[in-house]
Amino acid sequence: MLFSPVPMHIPDGFLSVLVSVVFWAFSIVGVGYALTRVGEDLGERQAPIMGVLAAAIFAGQMLNFSVTGGTSGHLLGAALATIVLGPWAAVLVMTSVVGIQALVFQDGGLLALGANIFNMAIVGVAVAYFAYSTVQRLLQRVAKDAAWIIPVNGFVAGWLSIFIASLACALQLALSGSSPANVAVPAMGGIHALIGIGEGLITAGSLVFILAARRDLLQPAAASAGSQRVVWVGGLVIAVLLTILSPLASAHPDGLEWVAEERGFIDLAQGPLYEIIPDYVLPGISNEALATILAGVVGVGLVLAATLVVAYARRRAQPVKEQ
C-alpha cells in the first residue's frame, strides 16, 4: 500500500534524539541553501516543474521489474532528479518526495525525517552530482560525444548515490546505538550495493529514453557543470568520508559505541540511575512493580474513557439520523 514495494526510510524509534536533532540541523542548512540557489537553475516556472517532477519520481517508484524469486528492483530517483534538473532543484525535489513519504505514508519517521532528508536529498544528490560530472569529464576525453556516455554515467551516479546514502544510514543507526556498526555497515552496504545496480540500470534506461525523445532536457545540467563546484566538492567529501569512516566504524564497533556513550549519544543502553533516587520509582511509590500496575490502571482508564466518549457521541448523533 506504499508507492514503493518496500519501506525505505528510517522510522521513528531507531535514532536517538541527539542524532535526530543533529541531522535535522544539517538538512535544514542544506535544503535552505538549495532554496536560495535554485533560482539560478530554473526561472519562475520552478515551482510547477519541481512539484510535478517530484510527483513523477514518487510515482516512478511504483514501476518495478522482477529480479528473481519474488524480489524486484525499483527506482529511488536521487540520481535521475540530479541529472535531469541539476543538483539544487534535485535537493528540493527529493526533499518533497521524502517529506511526503514520511508525513503521509509513514515511510520514515517524523523525528527521523531530518536524517532521511539528509541521506536521500543531500548525500544522494551531492554524490550523484559528483559522480555524474566527474565521469562525464573523464569519458568525454576518451570518447568525445558518444551516445553511451550519459547512460553509463547515469548508472555510475545511480549506484554510487544509493550505496553511499546507505552507509550514511548505517552510521546513523550505529551512532544511535540501535544497530551495531559491525553488522549495520556490511548489511546495509551489501544490500544496497545490489539495490544500487537496479537503481543504476533504471537510471541508465530512462536516460536512453530521454536522450532519444527529448535530448534538450538533459542539456542544462551538463552545461552548468562548472558553476556548481560546491556540490561537486560536497559530493566528493561525503563520498570519501563515508567510505573511510564506514569500514573503520565496522572494524571498531565498540569504539563507536564508546564515542556514542561518552558524548551522551546513546540514550538507549544506559542502566537506570537508581543511585540518584534509590528506593523510589515515582514520588511516594517505592516499588517498580507498583508503578507499572498504576500505569496500567491509568492506561486502561484512558482507553475506556475514549471509548465512552465515542459511544456517547454516536448515541447522541443517531436519533438525528433516524428522524
Next chain:
Amino acid sequence: MTTAALDPYRPGDSLLHQLDARVKVGLALGFILATALAPPGAWPVLMLLLALALAVVILAELRASFVLARTALTLPFALAVLPSLFTVAGTPLFSLPWGWTATWEGMLRVANVAIKMWLSVLVALTLTATTPFTAILVVLRGWGLPKLLTAILALTWRYLFVLAEEAQRLMRARAARSGHIVQGRGGSLAWRARVTGGMVGNLLLRGTDRAERIYSAMAARGYDGEPRVLAQPPLTVRNRALLVLGSICLTLLALAGILFWG
C-alpha cells in the same frame, strides 16, 4: 486497486477529524518526541504513551483492520535492530550455533526500539488519517516552512495521484505486451531493467509536459510564484487549552522517564 486508496486520509466526522489541525500536528510531534525520549526499561511510561495513542485512535473512530495493516507496513525495518539482540553484552538468554548468544539486555533494546517505532507510526498514521495533507501543509507554512518548499510539496501532492495513474497505465501496457514473466525467459535482467527505465523516462517526460501546461494555466490565472493560503483564524480558547494540557502531559511523561529510568 485505484491509486486513490493509497491516500491514508479517511473522511469522517469524529472528534479528532473536527479538531484544529494545528493542535493535531503539534501534539503528534510532541508525542513522537516524548516517545523517543523515553529511556529503555521505562515500561510504565511506554504503557501510558500506548494508552494515550490507543485513546486517540479510538477517538478518531478508525477501523482496527486499517490501523493494523497500515502500521504493519514499517515492520520490515525492525530487522535493522535485530542484531543488537546478540551483540549487546549482558545476561545470556539463549544461544544459537556459531557462537551467537542472545542477551536479556539485547532483547530489551530490540523491544524498546520496536515499541517506540510502532507507537510513533500509530500516532503519525492517526494524524494523516484524520487530517488532509493540504491542512497539514497550511499548518507547516504557518510555522515557517519556506514559501517555495510549500509550493513544491503542495504541487507534488496535487499531481502525485495523477502521475501514479500514468504509472499504472504504463505498467498495464507493459503487462499487456509482454505477458507474465517466466523465470529464465522474457529477456535478461539488464533488458528488463532498461525497459523499466524507459517507462520511468516516459513518466518524467509526461510530467515535464504536464508541468509546462500547468505553468501556462497558472500564469494565465495570475500566478507570480507566491502560493496563497487563507489566513488561519486564531486558536480558540478550548484548542489552546488542549494544546497546553497535552504538552504538559507529554513533558511530564518524558521527564518521569528520564528522571526515574534514565
